[in-house]
Amino acid sequence: MKRIIIAEDDQAISEVVKIILEGEGYITEVVSVENVLLHKIFHEPPNLLLLDIWLDGSDGGKIAQIIRDDVRTAGLPIIIVSANNQTEEIARSVGANDFLQKPFNIDDLLRKVDEHIA
Numbered sequence: 001m002k003r004i005i006i007a008e009d010d011q012a013i014s015e016v017v018k019i020i021l022e023g024e025g026y027i028t029e030v031v032s033v034e035n036v037l038l039h040k041i042f043h044e045p046p047n048l049l050l051l052d053i054w055l056d057g058s059d060g061g062k063i064a065q066i067i068r069d070d071v072r073t074a075g076l077p078i079i080i081v082s083a084n085n086q087t088e089e090i091a092r093s094v095g096a097n098d099f100l101q102k103p104f105n106i107d108d109l110l111r112k113v114d115e116h117i118a
Contacts, residue, residue, distance in 0.1 A: 002047040002117050003027040007037050007063070008081070009056040013102070017050065020106055021113065034058035038066065041073055048117045050100075053082035053090060064094035077116040 004021055008014040009032040018028045029046070031037045033056055041049065049067070053060040060080065067073045080091040083102040091099035097116045100109060 001025065001027050003029070004048045004050060004113065004117070005037065005040060005046040006030045007049060007051045007055055007060065008032065009052065009054070017109065020109065024110060024113075026113070026117075032056045034063060037063065041067055041076065042070070045073060045076060048077045048079065048113060050079050050081055050113075051096070053080060053084055053087065061090050061094045064096055068095040079112055079116060 004026050006014050006017050006028055008017065008030060014030040014032070018030055021028050029040070031040060051060045051064055055063065060082070064078050064080065067076055067078065078096040080087060080094070080096045080099040081102060081104070082090070084090065087099045087101050098112050100112060
């Protein structure tokens with residue numbers, strides 16, 4: 001089974017995304033703290049990371065850059081998720097595979113996850 005980490009500090013959003021993805025057969029884990037997220041990424045790599053730009057006081061863009069700069073995780077598919085009106089530009093600048101602008105459509109979420117999951 002494919003495993004997805006949902007890096008999101010908004011509990012309502014993370015719960016909805018978790019329910020949707022688990023309904024599609026994915027194993028999910030919600031993480032909202034940078035150091036826990038990076039530990040999991042480097043020690044228990046998922047098949048996909050859904051990464052919010054604003055993560056409990058941390059910059060999701062910098063987190064994505066750390067992941068991309070490490071040979072062990074450089075190929076991890078990352079989808080940046082944000083309400084920021086520059087989400088697409090941010091996603092491109094940090095080497096993310098794709099982006100979702102909040103609020104997003106469930107069908108768009110599922111399509112992008114299916115498209116990028118390793």
